[in-house]
Amino acid sequence: MSLGSQLSNPGSSSVKPDLDWSQIKETISMLCLAMAQIETTLTDSSKSVDELSSTFTGMAQDAKKVMTLCEHADSSDKWETQRSDIMTASEQMHQQMQRAIVAFQFYDRLSQKLHHVNESLTHLGDLISDASRLYNPGEWSRIQQEIRSNYTMECERIMFDHIMKGATIREALELYRHQFEQTESLQSDDSTDDDIELF
Numbered sequence: 001m002s003l004g005s006q007l008s009n010p011g012s013s014s015v016k017p018d019l020d021w022s023q024i025k026e027t028i029s030m031l032c033l034a035m036a037q038i039e040t041t042l043t044d045s046s047k048s049v050d051e052l053s054s055t056f057t058g059m060a061q062d063a064k065k066v067m068t069l070c071e072h073a074d075s076s077d078k079w080e081t082q083r084s085d086i087m088t089a090s091e092q093m094h095q096q097m098q099r100a101i102v103a104f105q106f107y108d109r110l111s112q113k114l115h116h117v118n119e120s121l122t123h124l125g126d127l128i129s130d131a132s133r134l135y136n137p138g139e140w141s142r143i144q145q146e147i148r149s150n151y152t153m154e155c156e157r158i159m160f161d162h163i164m165k166g167a168t169i170r171e172a173l174e175l176y177r178h179q180f181e182q183t184e185s186l187q188s189d190d191s192t193d194d195d196i197e198l199f
Contacts, residue, residue, distance in 0.1 A: 011166025
């Protein structure tokens with residue numbers, strides 16, 4: 001998604017509506033939110049796919065190395081000299097498998113984020129199509145708080161808050177990425193091999 005032509009975000013004033021409040025501005029803010037959510041989903045998924053590609057390539061190379069070493073270890077003397085290299089390559093494969101398992105978890109995040117986009121747009125569509133709610137700032141505030149409460153990641157809530165305050169999509173994405181990287185860094189510092197589960 002090219003963010004070169006930025007959609008101007010007026011921000012939401014539904015919590016404290018003034019004389020300048022309009023449902024059009026609220027709609028634009030909600031569309032900015034959906035665009036930012038889609039962009040973060042695409043970026044995060046791309047990183048995970050790159051990580052998977054890299055780890056599977058590394059595993060294939062290490063598996064080939066182990067096979068070659070085993071083929072040449074056709075005597076007990078050769079086995080003893082190759083043993084250390086086989087163990088090193090096996091440990092590298094194990095580490096790469098752990099990284100791949102973590103990268104596969106992107107699918108859960110991808111599904112969850114796209115579900116949030118769908119929910120946001122569904123709420124927006126329902127509100128716009130209901131004339132009795134469309135011009136009521138309280139209704140806009142209610143659906144915005146409902147959308148925010150469904151987020152499970154702090155970086156999503158931070159992005160939401162900044163979009164509602166009028167941040168551009170680019171600014172909100174930078175804040176999201178900064179917060180997401182901090183969270184990922186803390187999680188990787190705390191993780192051990194025992195923490196990783198496939199199912």
